[in-house]
Amino acid sequence: MKLRCAVLDDYQGVAEGLADWTRIAGRVETRFLHEKLDPDAVAEAVGDCDILIAMRERTPFPATLFARLPQLRLLITSGMRNASVDVAAATRHGVTVCGTASNSEPPAELAWALILGLARQIIPEHNALRANGPWQQSLGADLHGSRLGLLGLGKTGRQMARVGLAFGMDVTAWSSNLDPAVAAGLGVKAAASKEELLETSDFVSVHLVLGDRTRGLIGEPELRRMRPTAYLVNTSRAAIVDQQALLRALRDGWIAGAGADVYETEPLPADDPLRTAPNFLGLPHLGYVTRRNYEGYFREAVENIEAYLAGAPMRVLG
Template identity: 35%
Template sequence: MLPKIVVYKAVPPDVLDYLREHARIVVVEPAPGQSQASLSGALGEALVDAEGAIGASIKVTPAMVARARRLKAISTISVGTDNFDLDDLTRRGIVLAHTPDVLTESTADTVFALVLSTARRVVDLAQWVKDGQWHGSIGPAQYGVDVHGKTIGIVGLGRIGGALAKRAALGFDMRVLYANRHPNEAAERAYGARRVELGELLAQSDFVCLQTPLTPQTRHLIGAAELRAMKRSAILINASRGAIVDEAALIAALADGTIAGAGLDVFEHEPLAADSSLLAMRNVVALPHVGSATHETRHAMARCAAENLIAALAGTLSRNIANPEVLAR
């Protein structure tokens, strides 16, 4: 009999057809007005007798997994794994697959779009024009700042950070600093990137870009003290995970001019509340977590995740495994 898998995020029809060729499919999708708690409960029930699961954007807890005694593999349609307890999955012998490569370039595009749009005030000034405020020649009140030739500091120089360094160094002649647990010698050779401690990166960078995964060690990595360490003219860019930044501290820093602005694709709580102070700030560009959101990339992510899952259930998956220690069991 074909294995049962739970699909808990909408995937393209051809990807769903691929999954149906290899497994029995149960789709868990939100009903109109359904709460996140109710959706999580439905997913937990569907997992009870499932061997696999594929999806994103819902936290899969150890309690849910404990009831799923036949579960062998989960495939997340994302690079991030913060919706899972990796240690618990590994203890239970469950493979967690993810999609670390296919979204690299489109996410780096989004990050650099935030750099450009905050520096040149693209969103603010576009709205100014739409509001009918353009009555003559512009002046200093509408000026932005240059990007070319400035210093970019990248916290986390992995795949996406490396792609960002490429755009900055080769496209905009920027000086690249990075903070990372390990040296990235390829980026140092190709882009002149220099590895420094976080404090030095914050003090020297005109743009601080966060590209590190969310872990207990990186939660609120950027707080009030780190924001004070930045230049008053600096701009913070976060397209990794919202909780890496202490959002209350960021709001305070933006309000009092501790830093000049922020470009944000992620937030501590998503969707961002309509009454968030961030939305009233003209020096903030806020996006709805669209880092990899292009038609091409999202399709490639779904296909990659589907192939990951089927290979994991067959015992043949050898890449894109977030907890490779499980293979040693």
């Protein structure tokens, strides 16, 4: 009898064509789910599965869910870190959790798309052109000669810094554990404090991991410290920025605008006020959504299943 596998949250319907699933077809029956499941419906929809493949944090796996999936033996997540999977609970329930490689370049590229879109008012100008509206209605913000403030100088932050320097920007960075020597080696100034970075930057981009030290890191006091001509971009995790404070900042003009690719509830509810907030450029969590990333995710998911079936699990998280 074949094992049952489900690929969750395949929103674009591309997973089946991006890997060679025939490699496991003799022993595993795989189905692809294209709609987001309500948390209460996950166990009912895939309770018969021995293997599940999760896309990033689209479907959380808390301890309570593992208790409702007694058949599950292997959970594969894209990427080698997934804060929405309770790995300890998985282990207690006899579930092996494996990950895949994930490229850091796509999120940095998308962050620059947001920065450029905000700076040059790309969406309003495009919409005006399509509607035969005003010709040249905005005055763009220059990148060259302005300051890019990076909250976080990890893999993605470093890529952001290199591009900022190529644009001729003055790049500064801050995090609670930033090494000034590392920053200097990249041509980046280490800000003395978070407050200094916010007060002196024209563009602030968030590249931090969500945790106890970073949750709510940017709230009303921090947003009020920013220049009224400055822009904030968040492609990391929504909870790093207080969402209600961000709404007030946009509505009351504390900052010039904001861009985001991450939200506390995803997909973003239809009535979420961010959808209509002024000077807000939002994208539906596309940072990691590129062909190269997806090909790697699903190809390595198949490899992980093969390794598990051979009794030698690979890329195990825990």
